[in-house]
Amino acid sequence: MPKRFQLLVFDWDGTLMDSAGAIVASIQESCRDLDLPVPDPDRAAHVIGLGLKDALAYAVPELAPSDYGRLAERYRHHYLARDPYIELFPGMREMLALLKDNGHVLAVATGKSRVGLERVLAATQLKQYFAASRCADETHSKPHPAMLQELMQELLIEPEAALMIGDTVHDLQMAVSAGVAALAVSYGAHSRESLTLFKPLACIDTPQELAPWLEQNA
Numbered sequence: 001m002p003k004r005f006q007l008l009v010f011d012w013d014g015t016l017m018d019s020a021g022a023i024v025a026s027i028q029e030s031c032r033d034l035d036l037p038v039p040d041p042d043r044a045a046h047v048i049g050l051g052l053k054d055a056l057a058y059a060v061p062e063l064a065p066s067d068y069g070r071l072a073e074r075y076r077h078h079y080l081a082r083d084p085y086i087e088l089f090p091g092m093r094e095m096l097a098l099l100k101d102n103g104h105v106l107a108v109a110t111g112k113s114r115v116g117l118e119r120v121l122a123a124t125q126l127k128q129y130f131a132a133s134r135c136a137d138e139t140h141s142k143p144h145p146a147m148l149q150e151l152m153q154e155l156l157i158e159p160e161a162a163l164m165i166g167d168t169v170h171d172l173q174m175a176v177s178a179g180v181a182a183l184a185v186s187y188g189a190h191s192r193e194s195l196t197l198f199k200p201l202a203c204i205d206t207p208q209e210l211a212p213w214l215e216q217n218a
Contacts, residue, residue: 011166014188051136143173
């Protein structure tokens with residue numbers, strides 16, 4: 001059966017990997033380290049998917065830009081301490097293998113740095129499944145459409161043949177701006193209510209539902 005979408009672009013944190021809680025806790029602990037106002041969990045979770053600078057500016061609006069480096073250093077310290085214990089959502093490895101075997105081209109668009117993505121790709125041994133990736137420190141951060149535009153250009157795929165899969169409104173806004181269809185997952189950082197405002201093709205509520213939906217609809 002012909003595939004509706006040749007290219008499947010995955011967000012990483014909160015979509016493939018169960019890391020949203022670690023990101024929120026690391027932001028909060030970083031603020032405590034520097035005696036800054038601690039954002040509540042919803043505000044901290046809202047920044048997941050953004051590049052680090054944009055994330056810190058939103059999570060801690062009181063922070064002077066000259067102090068971003070100090071807070072970023074504390075964030076990295078706390079996140080890397082948790083990193084060895086963060087796992088993929090159940091079934092993700094098997095799903096990626098099946099999608100690639102079925103002929104889909106897979107890619108990643110993430111708010112992680114290139115160093116961070118390469119570290120986690122090596123740790124999970126998933127790099128083999130992805131034809132390309134874009135990170136927030138090498139192009140515009142979400143929700144700017146650049147990540148998707150650059151991936152499509154690199155892989156020679158038109159917008160109508162691409163699908164963005166993500167757990168945040170930043171992912172969905174990026175897809176809308178790039179003229180690409182989107183699939184939302186509500187088991188990550190942002191609520192189903194906020195995600196459905198962007199009219200994704202569907203909103204998946206559990207990791208176990210993602211592979212069957214993609215196999216049937218992508």
